Amino acid sequence: MTKTLKKTLPVLLSLLGVALFTFIAARAGIHPVMEALAKVGLGGFLLLAACQLVVDVGLGIAWHAAVPMLSVKRLMGARLVRDSAGACLPFSQLGGMVIGVRATMAGVDPKTEQGEELHWPEAVAANLVDITTEVLGQIAFVLIALLCLIGHHDAARFVWPLIGGMALLSLGIAGFIWTQQRGGATVRKVATFLGRHIAAEWRDSLIGNTEAFQSRLEGLWSRPDRISLGAFCHLICWMGSAAMTWLGLQLLGAHVGFFSSVAIEGVVCGIMSAGFLVPGALGVQEAAYVALGMVFGVDAEVSLSLSLLRRGRDILIGIPVLLIWQVVEMRRLRYERSTPASRRKKVITPAVTALAGNIKNEGASRDGKTSEDTSFVVAPRVL
Numbered sequence: 001m002t003k004t005l006k007k008t009l010p011v012l013l014s015l016l017g018v019a020l021f022t023f024i025a026a027r028a029g030i031h032p033v034m035e036a037l038a039k040v041g042l043g044g045f046l047l048l049a050a051c052q053l054v055v056d057v058g059l060g061i062a063w064h065a066a067v068p069m070l071s072v073k074r075l076m077g078a079r080l081v082r083d084s085a086g087a088c089l090p091f092s093q094l095g096g097m098v099i100g101v102r103a104t105m106a107g108v109d110p111k112t113e114q115g116e117e118l119h120w121p122e123a124v125a126a127n128l129v130d131i132t133t134e135v136l137g138q139i140a141f142v143l144i145a146l147l148c149l150i151g152h153h154d155a156a157r158f159v160w161p162l163i164g165g166m167a168l169l170s171l172g173i174a175g176f177i178w179t180q181q182r183g184g185a186t187v188r189k190v191a192t193f194l195g196r197h198i199a200a201e202w203r204d205s206l207i208g209n210t211e212a213f214q215s216r217l218e219g220l221w222s223r224p225d226r227i228s229l230g231a232f233c234h235l236i237c238w239m240g241s242a243a244m245t246w247l248g249l250q251l252l253g254a255h256v257g258f259f260s261s262v263a264i265e266g267v268v269c270g271i272m273s274a275g276f277l278v279p280g281a282l283g284v285q286e287a288a289y290v291a292l293g294m295v296f297g298v299d300a301e302v303s304l305s306l307s308l309l310r311r312g313r314d315i316l317i318g319i320p321v322l323l324i325w326q327v328v329e330m331r332r333l334r335y336e337r338s339t340p341a342s343r344r345k346k347v348i349t350p351a352v353t354a355l356a357g358n359i360k361n362e363g364a365s366r367d368g369k370t371s372e373d374t375s376f377v378v379a380p381r382v383l
Contacts, residue, residue: 056079062134290307
């Protein structure tokens with residue numbers, strides 16, 4: 001029953017999303033939407049895509065702020081792949097996260113900033129911390145959006161449900177943070193789940209080293225200043241998304257203030273987070289934009305056009321990113337095929353022994369003895 005549900009649920013949600021999208025498009029009308037999109041033009045569309053790339057750079061910096069042991073270039077690329085997979089491939093956001101973990105390991109010989117080998121436990125830990133700091137920034141952003149929404153006509157139907165949703169999300173993220181820091185059994189389940197969806201040759205390295213995986217998480221969470229800085233940078237990026245919403249509405253001919261755009265983008269993000277299981281948020285995103293647009297006097301065809309601009313922008317960026325990532329993965333596969341089996345063991349097997357050795361070092365440091373810690377456990381004091 002569970003296996004059948006796992007297979008059928010994404011299909012059912014996709015069909016519901018397509019039906020909702022078709023209904024909204026039929027109500028708005030094709031010709032009004034095309035006329036609204038014509039106002040933007042190719043130049044306006046490319047401007048929106050360029051602004052999104054700037055935000056993507058900020059997302060890589062936000063990730064690096066919380067996980068400085070990995071280079072900004074690597075984290076920026078992994079973040080682009082993660083978002084592109086969620087936007088362009090028929091996966092839910094969970095599927096994009098799994099792909100993001102693999103993208104963090106991209107390259108023939110992935111290494112940390114200190115020149116150490118990068119393995120699956122570190123990659124999964126880095127992604128979990130980034131997702132957590134992003135949600136923390138999102139909670140603050142949605143609360144700001146609610147403040148901008150209060151007082152508008154017909155806004156009450158969104159305010160209280162979102163307040164309740166943010167309260168539940170805050171409790172959930174608090175439990176998620178606690179789980180990452182001390183929930184060893186739950187972390188092992190997460191590692192096992194991710195292990196079933198990654199390449200077989202790396203599976204044992206992750207599942208067999210859940211203790212090292214837990215130590216990486218504890219090491220990253222031992223610096224609340226980094227976590228706070230990462231969450232703040234994510235908040236700035238969320239505000240950048242609101243600025244793109246404002247710019248898109250201006251290009252479409254809807255004269256909406258910036259704070260109204262913050263309210264629209266914040267509430268839309270909150271609604272899309274609730275529908276994270278729907279692949280690509282198809283239908284959910286369009287319904288949210290149309291509903292919020294009505295509160296601020298934006299016509300349905302303009303709101304639908306704004307959603308389509310967002311999807312087109314994501315596809316324009318996402319497809320080249322995924323193609324480049326595939327080229328990188330092909331180079332890695334060719335390297336592994338051309339490398340003798342005995343040499344490949346030397347590349348993969350030390351990941352297990354090194355991680356086991358790091359646990360001993362960490363245990364010695366807790367006892368008060370001086371030892372050389374791993375880069376993920378002890379980090380530089382200056383970001």
